[in-house]
Amino acid sequence: MGTETYVLNQKEAMILWEPDNLEEAIRKKLQLADEAMYIAGGTLIQLKKEQGVIQPEHIIRLDHLPELASLQMVEEGDQVQLEIGSLVSLADCHSNQLIKDNWCLLSESALQVASPAIRNRATIGGNIAYGIGDLIPALLVLDAKVTWVNANGQQTGELSSFLKKDASKNALITMVILPESSQATKAFNWYHKVGRREAFIPSLVTAAGFGYWNEDLELEHIRLALGGGASLPNRLIECEEYLQGKRMEDIRLEVLYELVLAEFQPASDPFASTSYKKKVAANLLVSEMEKLI
Amino acid sequence: MADSKKTLLNPPIAMKKIMITINCQAIEEEVNPTTRLVDILRNHLHLTGTKISCGIGRCGACSVLLDNKLVNACMVMAYQAEGSQVITIEGIEQDGLLHPIQQAFLEEGGFQCGYCTPGMVLATKALLEENAHPDDNEIKTALSGNLCRCTGYGGILRAVRSARDRML
Amino acid sequence: MSKSKERIRPDGRGKVTGSLKYLTDLTFPNMLYAKVLRSEYPHAEIHSISTVRAEKLPGVKAVITHKDVPGLNRFGIVTPDQPVLCEDRVRYVGDAVAAVAATSFEIAEEAIKLIDVEYKPLPVLDAPEKSLEDGALRLHEEGNVLHQTGYKHGDVGKGFEKCTFIVEETYHLPRQMHTYMETEGGVVVPENDGSLTVYIGTQHGYKDRFQLSRILNMPEDKIRIVSSPMGGSFGGKDELNIQPYATLLALKTGVPVKIHQTRKESVISGIKRHPMKITMKVQLLHIK
Numbered sequence: 001m002g003t004e005t006y007v008l009n010q011k012e013a014m015i016l017w018e019p020d021n022l023e024e025a026i027r028k029k030l031q032l033a034d035e036a037m038y039i040a041g042g043t044l045i046q047l048k049k050e051q052g053v054i055q056p057e058h059i060i061r062l063d064h065l066p067e068l069a070s071l072q073m074v075e076e077g078d079q080v081q082l083e084i085g086s087l088v089s090l091a092d093c094h095s096n097q098l099i100k101d102n103w104c105l106l107s108e109s110a111l112q113v114a115s116p117a118i119r120n121r122a123t124i125g126g127n128i129a130y131g132i133g134d135l136i137p138a139l140l141v142l143d144a145k146v147t148w149v150n151a152n153g154q155q156t157g158e159l160s161s162f163l164k165k166d167a168s169k170n171a172l173i174t175m176v177i178l179p180e181s182s183q184a185t186k187a188f189n190w191y192h193k194v195g196r197r198e199a200f201i202p203s204l205v206t207a208a209g210f211g212y213w214n215e216d217l218e219l220e221h222i223r224l225a226l227g228g229g230a231s232l233p234n235r236l237i238e239c240e241e242y243l244q245g246k247r248m249e250d251i252r253l254e255v256l257y258e259l260v261l262a263e264f265q266p267a268s269d270p271f272a273s274t275s276y277k278k279k280v281a282a283n284l285l286v287s288e289m290e291k292l293i
Numbered sequence: 294m295a296d297s298k299k300t301l302l303n304p305p306i307a308m309k310k311i312m313i314t315i316n317c318q319a320i321e322e323e324v325n326p327t328t329r330l331v332d333i334l335r336n337h338l339h340l341t342g343t344k345i346s347c348g349i350g351r352c353g354a355c356s357v358l359l360d361n362k363l364v365n366a367c368m369v370m371a372y373q374a375e376g377s378q379v380i381t382i383e384g385i386e387q388d389g390l391l392h393p394i395q396q397a398f399l400e401e402g403g404f405q406c407g408y409c410t411p412g413m414v415l416a417t418k419a420l421l422e423e424n425a426h427p428d429d430n431e432i433k434t435a436l437s438g439n440l441c442r443c444t445g446y447g448g449i450l451r452a453v454r455s456a457r458d459r460m461l
Numbered sequence: 462m463s464k465s466k467e468r469i470r471p472d473g474r475g476k477v478t479g480s481l482k483y484l485t486d487l488t489f490p491n492m493l494y495a496k497v498l499r500s501e502y503p504h505a506e507i508h509s510i511s512t513v514r515a516e517k518l519p520g521v522k523a524v525i526t527h528k529d530v531p532g533l534n535r536f537g538i539v540t541p542d543q544p545v546l547c548e549d550r551v552r553y554v555g556d557a558v559a560a561v562a563a564t565s566f567e568i569a570e571e572a573i574k575l576i577d578v579e580y581k582p583l584p585v586l587d588a589p590e591k592s593l594e595d596g597a598l599r600l601h602e603e604g605n606v607l608h609q610t611g612y613k614h615g616d617v618g619k620g621f622e623k624c625t626f627i628v629e630e631t632y633h634l635p636r637q638m639h640t641y642m643e644t645e646g647g648v649v650v651p652e653n654d655g656s657l658t659v660y661i662g663t664q665h666g667y668k669d670r671f672q673l674s675r676i677l678n679m680p681e682d683k684i685r686i687v688s689s690p691m692g693g694s695f696g697g698k699d700e701l702n703i704q705p706y707a708t709l710l711a712l713k714t715g716v717p718v719k720i721h722q723t724r725k726e727s728v729i730s731g732i733k734r735h736p737m738k739i740t741m742k743v744q745l746l747h748i749k
């Protein structure tokens with residue numbers, strides 16, 4: 001036997017950091033940058049690992065930090081808002097009574113992710129950091145904000161811009177903020193996830209809508225968002241603009257249909273083409289609007 | 294020490310000692326950051342009632358209760374279970390008697406090859422502890438993460454309904 | 462006693478309590494853990510295989526290649542034409558090239574990556590039509606047709622003349638995977654008297670014994686197969702799967718060797734129902 005020996009591949013032996021507090025977690029991440037990743041529930045990380053995706057060698061644990069686990073109503077000026085710590089599990093996002101009563105879209109969307117056992121581990125922060133999580137369309141139409149910490153310190157901003165900007169690089173998501181829910185009587189909302197079977201399946205198209213009419217039956221507020229597959233979920237700004245302020249009888253569904261087809265640009269995947277997804281999205285959205293008018 | 298709380302694994306197979314309570318017994322285990330809870334159960338402790346099938350959280354064969362919540366033991370890293378209470382299929386018999394859920398599966402024929410059965414039993418336990426009167430829809434949702442390739446689920450649904458009724 | 466209680470299965474208690482030991486649940490003293498290196502390419506020539514680096518990894522107890530197969534390096538219940546361990550050619554990504562026994566699955570897995578195989582990729586024949594083209598590479602010495610059969614009854618031509626409707630179509634069926642919940646695996650134990658006990662789930666204990674005897678060049682009465690309990694099969698554990706590797710490694714090391722494929726390994730290497738293209742002409746004689 002030669003003198004040369006080999007040890008287990010360094011790259012795959014993970015190095016685990018267990019910071020005591022947020023500051024330490026962030027410091028470690030900024031120091032290691034791309035060589036490290038945070039771990040919350042670990043469900044996505046473990047899935048990717050088994051699939052053979054190469055992941056950073058260092059992992060920084062968040063799941064034992066109590067400051068990320070709270071869920072509370074907070075007064076902000078003359079408004080109240082819900083602050084959801086990034087570690088709150090999807091099971092809790094689904095079953096929490098405050099969320100159920102006031103932000104039912106979040107509750108509904110959480111139920112559409114994976115299975116009960118996964119939802120007990122998976123976190124809301126992890127779902128957002130995933131970039132294509134099924135919660136995102138629901139959070140977008142609820143005008144959710146996120147609070148995160150990166151090299152520039154702590155910031156709070158719209159979820160939509162957080163998803164797009166470089167902000168998410170090295171960022172630690174600490175909190176998701178839901179502004180006071182509308183008390184409008186003529187409010188509506190819906191959430192659909194379309195997959196290849198009814199439950200426990202990755203999404204082909206995920207769609208959410210939220211809005212309300214004013215007393216003159218004009219659409220005073222409208223939010224539409226679509227995601228699904230590997231596509232980054234997005235608000236449908238042009239569709240919203242078309243609908244905004246319109247009276248019921250002035251909404252032309254065939255126009256809306258074409259607008260959805262034009263605005264939604266999902267990536268194709270081995271199971272469904274771009275045009276199929278566009279069609280599903282347009283059908284969903286238009287049939288939901290049709291129910292209202 | 295600046296980096297005091299590190300658990301390290303460099304060079305590779307460095308270990309960390311953790312304490313877990315498994316089926317009411319305190320256990321001390323040496324783990325590394327890639328050790329999963331299922332590895333401890335099956336390979337270290339030979340608690341092989343917890344099965345492994347997909348390894349990616351898709352089938353529920355490895356279902357256990359972690360602090361009374363249903364989880365996939367293939368998705369939980371050992372260090373994440375530190376200080377927790379784990380209940381496996383080996384831990385639910387009561388004084389040597391079958392748990393009513395096990396009895397229901399046995400009598401209703403809620404299994405064939407039996408490979409999915411421990412996971413099904415634990416998913417049922419998690420369900421009935423949270424909701425004593427589940428309807429069929431709630432049962433289906435609760436078991437949606439547990440795959441069975443043999444039965445077609447008819448016997449399993451029968452068993453869960455029967456367990457619900459006998460536990461009232 | 463209720464009706465259902467009368468029908469309680471004798472194996473039921475072990476199944477609902479988890480106490481029943483499936484063969485992949487077994488552990489023996491001094492047991493080693495094995496992994497199989499599968500082809501990187503769907504079709505390629507093998508120019509060289511070097512196991513030197515793998516053998517040097519601490520914890521590795523044996524590495525085998527085709528050179529370690531004492532008997533027939535082929536398997537197949539009907540036509541033994543699949544290599545146990547490929548010599549100079551791989552024909553699909555599940556083809557086995559080498560296998561390692563080590564003191565843990567992790568080390569075996571790492572050792573697999575240290576086996577250096579030089580391949581020269583060949584054109585891929587992924588449809589029967591391609592394989593039948595003139596000049597298509599021969600997959601086996603006997604050519605590319607595995608089996609041909611025919612059956613005739615009556616005068617078909619005359620029959621067709623009489624019919625009102627004729628439907629002629631070509632139907633495509635996809636590949637199907639049995640997806641048994643328990644992936645392939647078990648333990649092979651070399652006994653003191655030189656015999657082998659093979660604790661690996663299978664549908665055909667006797668056929669496994671026959672095929673292993675042919676591969677190992679060992680009398681059948683020295684091989685005992687324990688085939689159950691088994692976590693599903695559905696026809697998918699008809700043929701040998703990992704039995705040859707665990708037996709070869711157990712013989713080489715003299716200690717029990719366990720294999721339990723991960724789901725990914727199972728999907729890559731497990732036996733599937735092949736896809737089909739069926740062309741059919743159907744006649745309808747009379748419609749009321």
Ligand SMILES: Cc1cc2nc3c(=O)[nH]c(=O)nc-3n(C[C@H](O)[C@H](O)[C@H](O)COP(=O)(O)OP(=O)(O)OC[C@H]3O[C@@H](n4cnc5c(N)ncnc54)[C@H](O)[C@@H]3O)c2cc1C
Pocket residue numbers: 037038039040041042043044045046047062086087090112113114115118121122123124125126127128129130132133134135171172173174200201202203349350351
């Ligand atoms: C079987 C299975 C099915 C699934 N099905 C679905 C599904 O239907 N829909 C869906 O949306 N997802 C699905 N997922 C993906 C995933 O489980 C969820 O998106 C989950 O919410 C991720 O949360 P986590 O806490 O487990 O994330 P982790 O695995 O811990 O982390 C995921 C990523 O987010 C980063 N991260 C985690 N927390 C933070 C934070 N606070 N700040 C910054 N970065 C962070 C991590 O670094 C990592 O890159 C599935 C996963 C599995 C295993």
Ligand code: FES
Pocket residue numbers: 344345346347348349350351352353354355356365366367368
């Ligand atoms: S083995 Fe854990 S969920 Fe399938």
Ligand code: FES
Pocket residue numbers: 404405406407408409410440441442443444642692693
């Ligand atoms: S009984 Fe075989 S998988 Fe469920």
